[in-house]
Amino acid sequence: MTPLKASLVASVCVSAIVGCGSGADDVTGPGNTGNPPPVGALPSDLVAAWHLEQAGDPVCDPSTGQCTSSYARSETLELTGGGTFQHSLFAESNLPPCSLTAHHQSSGTAEADGTTLQLHIATGLTRVEDTCGESGDTDEAGRTYTYTYEITPEAGGPAQLMLIDDKGTRIGPFVPQ
Numbered sequence: 001m002t003p004l005k006a007s008l009v010a011s012v013c014v015s016a017i018v019g020c021g022s023g024a025d026d027v028t029g030p031g032n033t034g035n036p037p038p039v040g041a042l043p044s045d046l047v048a049a050w051h052l053e054q055a056g057d058p059v060c061d062p063s064t065g066q067c068t069s070s071y072a073r074s075e076t077l078e079l080t081g082g083g084t085f086q087h088s089l090f091a092e093s094n095l096p097p098c099s100l101t102a103h104h105q106s107s108g109t110a111e112a113d114g115t116t117l118q119l120h121i122a123t124g125l126t127r128v129e130d131t132c133g134e135s136g137d138t139d140e141a142g143r144t145y146t147y148t149y150e151i152t153p154e155a156g157g158p159a160q161l162m163l164i165d166d167k168g169t170r171i172g173p174f175v176p177q
Contacts (some may be wrong), residue, residue, distance in 0.1 A: 045151050049078040050161050050174035068094045085110040098132035117149045
């Protein structure tokens with residue numbers, strides 16, 4: 001597997017949510033005043049429909065001259081003040097002779113503690129089609145995924161959300177829709 005394909009598969013799996021629990025008690029995350037949010041609520045700086053779009057450089061087949069984007073990704077994570085989330089992802093990788101597509105859709109409850117965000121999936125499905133590997137569907141219901149999050153203002157623009165999984169992989173930046 002090429003490094004780009006491995007990276008895409010890893011980020012798809014991470015984005016389709018991979019993680020573990022956290023026992024942190026600090027509620028002084030970015031933008032918080034130190035007062036804990038109401039039970040079931042998220043800090044106001046997290047509440048938004050966050051979106052991420054990425055596209056890779058074209059890859060051309062030397063024998064045909066036909067070109068395609070090496071990868072593309074579109075992802076939305078909507079977090080509500082009431083502590084719920086909806087997540088959708090479409091990602092594809094085209095590294096001849098292989099092609100990989102992943103679709104993910106999930107919803108459930110979300111909680112933040114300090115700079116830790118947990119997503120508890122009530123319903124969710126990830127579908128992967130890989131012409132050079134394994135394809136199939138994964139039921140995500142009942143899983144909890146944990147991220148460290150960072151929210152930073154962009155100079156002259158909207159805030160940006162960066163998610164970091166337990167392996168240190170950075171996913172983002174997401175911007176509000």
